[in-house]
Amino acid sequence: MRLPSRRVPTVAGALVVAALALAPWGLSPFLVQFLINLFMLAALAESWNIIGGFTGYASFGNVAFFGIGAYTTAVLLTAAAWPFALALPAGGLLAMAFAGLIGMPILRLKGHYFAIATLGVAETMREIVYNLKITGGGTGLTMPITRSPLPFFYLMLAILVAATLVNWWLSASRFGYGLIAIREDEDAAMAMGINTALYKTAAFALSGAFAGLVGGVFAYWITFIDPEGVFRVIVTIQMIIMAVFGGMGTVVGPLLGALVLASVSELLSTQLVSLAELFNGLIVILVVLFMPKGLAEVISKREFSLKKLARNLREYGV
Amino acid sequence: MALIEARGVTKRFGGLAAVSEVSFDLQDGEILGLIGPNGSGKTTLVNVISGALPYSGGEVRFQGDSLRGLPPYAIGRLGVSRTFQIVKPFRNLTVVENVMVGALFGAHGGARALAVARHRAEEVLDFVSLTHRAGAAADGLNVPERKRMELARALAMRPTVLFLDEVMAGLNPSEIDAAVALIKQIRDRGTTLVVIEHVMKAIRDLSDRILVLFHGEKLTEGPPREVLNNPDVVSAYLGRRYAEQSGA
Amino acid sequence: MTSHHLLFLLMSLIWGVMNIVNIAHGALIMLGAYVTFWLFTLWGWDPFVSLPATIALLFVYGYCLQRFLLNLIVRAQLFLTLLITFGVEVVMVNLVRIFWSSDLRQVTPTYAGANFAVGAITIPYVRLWVFVTTAILSVLFLLVLEKTRLGRAIRATSEELRAARLTGIPVAHIYAVTFGLGAALAGAAGGLWGMLFPITPIMGGALTLKSFVMAVLGGLGTMMGAIVGGLVLGLAESFTATYLGPTYPNAISFGLLVLILILRPTGIVGRRA
Numbered sequence: 001m002r003l004p005s006r007r008v009p010t011v012a013g014a015l016v017v018a019a020l021a022l023a024p025w026g027l028s029p030f031l032v033q034f035l036i037n038l039f040m041l042a043a044l045a046e047s048w049n050i051i052g053g054f055t056g057y058a059s060f061g062n063v064a065f066f067g068i069g070a071y072t073t074a075v076l077l078t079a080a081a082w083p084f085a086l087a088l089p090a091g092g093l094l095a096m097a098f099a100g101l102i103g104m105p106i107l108r109l110k111g112h113y114f115a116i117a118t119l120g121v122a123e124t125m126r127e128i129v130y131n132l133k134i135t136g137g138g139t140g141l142t143m144p145i146t147r148s149p150l151p152f153f154y155l156m157l158a159i160l161v162a163a164t165l166v167n168w169w170l171s172a173s174r175f176g177y178g179l180i181a182i183r184e185d186e187d188a189a190m191a192m193g194i195n196t197a198l199y200k201t202a203a204f205a206l207s208g209a210f211a212g213l214v215g216g217v218f219a220y221w222i223t224f225i226d227p228e229g230v231f232r233v234i235v236t237i238q239m240i241i242m243a244v245f246g247g248m249g250t251v252v253g254p255l256l257g258a259l260v261l262a263s264v265s266e267l268l269s270t271q272l273v274s275l276a277e278l279f280n281g282l283i284v285i286l287v288v289l290f291m292p293k294g295l296a297e298v299i300s301k302r303e304f305s306l307k308k309l310a311r312n313l314r315e316y317g318v
Numbered sequence: 319m320a321l322i323e324a325r326g327v328t329k330r331f332g333g334l335a336a337v338s339e340v341s342f343d344l345q346d347g348e349i350l351g352l353i354g355p356n357g358s359g360k361t362t363l364v365n366v367i368s369g370a371l372p373y374s375g376g377e378v379r380f381q382g383d384s385l386r387g388l389p390p391y392a393i394g395r396l397g398v399s400r401t402f403q404i405v406k407p408f409r410n411l412t413v414v415e416n417v418m419v420g421a422l423f424g425a426h427g428g429a430r431a432l433a434v435a436r437h438r439a440e441e442v443l444d445f446v447s448l449t450h451r452a453g454a455a456a457d458g459l460n461v462p463e464r465k466r467m468e469l470a471r472a473l474a475m476r477p478t479v480l481f482l483d484e485v486m487a488g489l490n491p492s493e494i495d496a497a498v499a500l501i502k503q504i505r506d507r508g509t510t511l512v513v514i515e516h517v518m519k520a521i522r523d524l525s526d527r528i529l530v531l532f533h534g535e536k537l538t539e540g541p542p543r544e545v546l547n548n549p550d551v552v553s554a555y556l557g558r559r560y561a562e563q564s565g566a
Numbered sequence: 567m568t569s570h571h572l573l574f575l576l577m578s579l580i581w582g583v584m585n586i587v588n589i590a591h592g593a594l595i596m597l598g599a600y601v602t603f604w605l606f607t608l609w610g611w612d613p614f615v616s617l618p619a620t621i622a623l624l625f626v627y628g629y630c631l632q633r634f635l636l637n638l639i640v641r642a643q644l645f646l647t648l649l650i651t652f653g654v655e656v657v658m659v660n661l662v663r664i665f666w667s668s669d670l671r672q673v674t675p676t677y678a679g680a681n682f683a684v685g686a687i688t689i690p691y692v693r694l695w696v697f698v699t700t701a702i703l704s705v706l707f708l709l710v711l712e713k714t715r716l717g718r719a720i721r722a723t724s725e726e727l728r729a730a731r732l733t734g735i736p737v738a739h740i741y742a743v744t745f746g747l748g749a750a751l752a753g754a755a756g757g758l759w760g761m762l763f764p765i766t767p768i769m770g771g772a773l774t775l776k777s778f779v780m781a782v783l784g785g786l787g788t789m790m791g792a793i794v795g796g797l798v799l800g801l802a803e804s805f806t807a808t809y810l811g812p813t814y815p816n817a818i819s820f821g822l823l824v825l826i827l828i829l830r831p832t833g834i835v836g837r838r839a
Contacts, residue, residue: 058649102824111644115648117823177422187406191390191402193391193394194423240649240652241653274663274664277659278656278660278664288653289639292642
């Protein structure tokens with residue numbers, strides 16, 4: 001991880017964002033919807049990257065924060081008649097607060113205990129939402145319909161840009177170095193003066209905040225949410241595999257992963273949700289076996305030969 | 319007032335006392351050698367003082383303030399640093415980035431700005447003669463280089479007191495000489511040192527005083543010539559029979 | 567404690583000797599349920615009679631899964647192992663959805679409705695036999711672990727890989743056998759479950775977590791732990807269902823999972839890490 005020179009990526013990034021901002025005027029409505037979905041997945045991948053990639057705490061339950069954001073925004077929109085401009089930030093804030101609170105005890109866990117705990121949090125959230133009256137229980141909530149997809153396009157894009165910028169900041173800031181140190185060797189990090197508990201929790205909260213914001217936009221965009229449709233395990237898998245595929249812990253990796261995987265998934269899948277999910281599952285297996293360090297690493301080390309891939313397996317196999 | 323005052327430091331694991339009622343003073347500017355056979359509790363003592371393990375008893379004061387109960391990062395920020403016996407590099411970072419972490423988070427919170435931290439890190443790397451490896455990946459270093467990087471990381475924290483845990487393990491004689499010279503320079507620059515070592519020649523060269531641990535207890539302390547010729551010390555290392563045979 | 571709680575126990579017994587967390591566990595249960603269903607529907611095999619076949623099939627499947635896939639990355643970081651089992655789960659569930667549809671299935675042999683009375687309570691025969699079969703299978707598994715050479719090898723490998731290697735245990739094979747056994751148990755549990763509840767492709771998710779809850783409650787890596795965990799969870803769920811309502815047990819059990827991980831991650835019985 002070399003300290004990047006900031007100028008080229010900044011210009012390139014700005015150009016890309018500008019181009020995307022103009023996209024709705026040139027592209028078909030179908031493509032616009034595809035892009036909204038792509039921005040959503042990329043933003044989720046970038047948000048997961050904060051806790052999974054940089055800090056090294058691979059959470060398997062971030063869909064919980066997505067769901068909290070979605071439901072908070074939805075409830076405020078419908079039951080409390082808040083304007084969306086207030087309901088959305090509230091969703092993000094609540095998700096962030098929840099992540100921070102639950103993070104404090106959970107981040108003390110290591111290895112598979114942490115993984116199960118995060119899975120458990122997501123499942124518990126779904127069950128709780130299912131049982132509460134205010135969330136509409138099993139029947140779900142319906143949002144007022146907006147005619148144009150444009151606001152969602154720009155909102156998702158904005159959240160994606162923000163999440164990417166945060167990742168970028170992390171890659172070259174004191175806080176980011178602290179997180180990376182925690183990932184590499186937590187005991188050494190502690191000995192060197194890093195308040196690991198605080199940093200981990202802050203990273204988790206940040207991760208949750210973005211997931212919550214994405215959830216809030218998602219709820220309004222999709223106009224109908226119910227526990228089964230929101231707290232889906234496949235969402236967590238998607239954000240993880242996109243980050244891993246592109247390269248976890250890098251800034252651009254999650255973006256790459258989202259772009260490639262969402263595009264291929266769109267090309268492959270028909271109406272069948274199961275085909276899309278099947279594809280995701282297969283990708284997960286293949287990526288773990290053959291390119292666990294992600295596309296970024298494969299490209300930078302030019303490890304395209306089968307021999308190199310086989311070496312991977314020998315190194316990790318029993 | 320001594321820089322560090324340790325009184326009755328005790329650490330028990332279940333029924334076993336790894337460290338038992340150890341007391342000592344560390345004077346400003348000295349090099350204190352800490353020796354004892356394997357398992358005598360040296361690293362455990364450092365772990366307790368640096369906050370990595372909780373106390374079972376006793377008290378340690380640094381510049382008058384109690385260290386007991388503080389988390390490791392707080393102790394590091396106060397100015398007490400340590401290296402690890404089995405080095406813990408940040409593998410996916412380069413050497414200079416590893417050292418930068420120390421500069422960013424060291425004593426009194428370290429440097430806030432990355433550029434300042436990088437500058438400090440480069441200075442430290444120059445001091446330990448690792449500049450030529452600054453951009454290398456941390457997991458590509460050989461043994462002496464890894465030890466020097468571990469040392470550099472701790473130094474970048476600008477500690478007032480530095481505990482060195484067997485930095486010379488695995489070094490050949492000329493590397494050991496270089497290490498001794500380096501450690502003396504560290505002291506000359508104003509850092510007080512506690513050096514845990516098994517290499518007796520180095521300890522004799524370096525230490526102003528030596529503290530000997532045996533089965534977790536302080537056996538004796540004093541100037542090198544006294545301690546290293548002390549029959550109890552010799553028999554602790556080599557066994558009672560050897561001591562009797564050699565007439566020490 | 568009802569028969570399906572004992573089933574949960576059967577599902578979690580394997581965690582006693584597996585130190586890795588298998589997220590595809592529920593999918594294996596689901597597969598067992600479907601195998602039993604198809605054997606019954608296509609060829610009329612009585613579900614209790616076909617259980618050995620289900621067990622054998624799932625054992626082979628699990629063995630191959632571990633031997634030819636999971637063994638490849640066993641020594642990589644834990645995260646990757648977790649992730650790959652996640653992937654396996656997704657693949658399995660969706661293959662089932664595509665080929666066998668998401669329609670609810672149920673195994674209903676002719677005696678499904680028959681009851682017998684014990685005092686004032688009527689109990690369906692099926693429940694009784696599920697209970698008995700579960701108990702027998704659990705005891706069999708425990709006996710294999712404790713009394714056979716294979717069982718010793720399994721326990722040794724799970725506790726101390728390096729030492730096991732040194733004593734000449736063929737680790738790759740034992741890992742696969744362990745996983746195969748776990749799959750077999752899961753398959754059996756699934757087959758039995760299918761006689762009590764509807765079978766769907768996605769039934770596994772909640773069951774994976776439930777079996778984790780039990781294992782973690784008791785303590786991962788200990789047999790007694792799985793048993794204790796099973797009992798505690800069973801009681802908790804029964805009480806919740808009775809006093810709070812039927813939709814609450816899941817929330818409670820998952821909440822319990824999070825709670826126990828926070829308060830005492832090594833479980834009620836487990837050794838402190």
